[in-house]
Amino acid sequence: MAAADRDAPAPRIVYAGTPDFAVPALEALIAAGHPPVAVYTQPDRPAGRGRKLRPGPVKQVATAAGIPVEQPESLRDPQARARLAEWQPDLLVVAAYGLILPRAVLEIPPLGGVNIHASLLPRWRGAAPIHRAILAGDDETGVCLMQMAPGLDTGPVHACRRLPLGPRATTGEVHDALARMGAELLVERLPAITRGESVPEPQDDARATYAAKLEKDEARLDWAQPTRELDRRVRAFDPWPVAWTRLPDGEAVLRIHAARPVEAEQATTVTPADAAPGTIVAAGGEGVDVMTGDGLLRLERVQLPGRRPVSAADWANTGDLTGQRLGGDT
Secondary structure: OOHHHHHOOOOOEEEEEOOHHHHHHHHHHHHOOOOOOEEEOOOOEEEOOOOEEEOOHHHHHHHHOOOOEEOOOOOOOHHHHHHHHHOOOOEEEEEOOOOOOOHHHHOOOOOOEEEEEOOOOOOOEEOOHHHHHHHOOOOEEEEEEEEOOOOOOOOOEEEEEEEEOOOOOOHHHHHHHHHHHHHHHHHHHHHHHHOOOOOOEOOOHHHOOEEOOOOHHHHEOOOOOOHHHHHHHHHHOOOOOOEEEEOOOOOOEEEEEEEEEEOHHHOOOOOOOOOOOOEEEEEEOOEEEEEOOOOEEEEEEEEOOOOOOEEHHHHHOOOOOOOOEOOOOO
């Protein structure tokens, strides 16, 4: 390391993040000797049965590390922006903050802001990139370190890391892997960014896709869809909002935490030729096999109303499920 680099003052970083995804990057900054001068996170929200205010994961880490925490409702407020300027940041580092950063905010630090985004930009710009990648059946995803600009994840990209999506990948697993990869990428690229030596590459807008925010009703399974599509939905909505279907009474909801396609040779029984989509055609120690639009989906872990999740085999032991039809009015 050159003497000039050793003597240069440490960059003043303000970190902005809220949920679990943003924790590894904050911890990595602290461990690497670059603790933020302040952490911005969303206001505490009610949680639990008592609906008491609970600090988010990033706030908990920052507080434990003795880092000042700011929790404005919005950064569009001139007073909130003035408060940010008082921290004299050289760089904003953002990961799943959850609040919009106006141009006026990005202009406060001389180095602007960099964002850890959980996709291979320009694919899956937006709020739910991991879910959308799994729903679409993508072979891979990744994490990118993007220079922030006005617009939805449109800024130029400093670097990316790729992650193959295996056939059983769930959103929860990919989320955790990308959070770790993003933290590593940030610490690796931070010196070049703060020295002005990292030149981000513009995105190809013509290749952009949009990762729309999730709606809970998207997790409802339509048994007339192909098996592979239903399998992707179960994996994409694990651990939230969790795939679901109506029980045969048409009212109560069965939540499906895990399932997998069943090939014809793996079926535990011969599928009736006239079985309608949603019909349970077999139930036993291997799970509960449900007819789809083109085959069978084996439920492996389910949750009945007011109960804890259990194996589908345990559910099968509660009674004769074969012949019952899931889906209600779908």
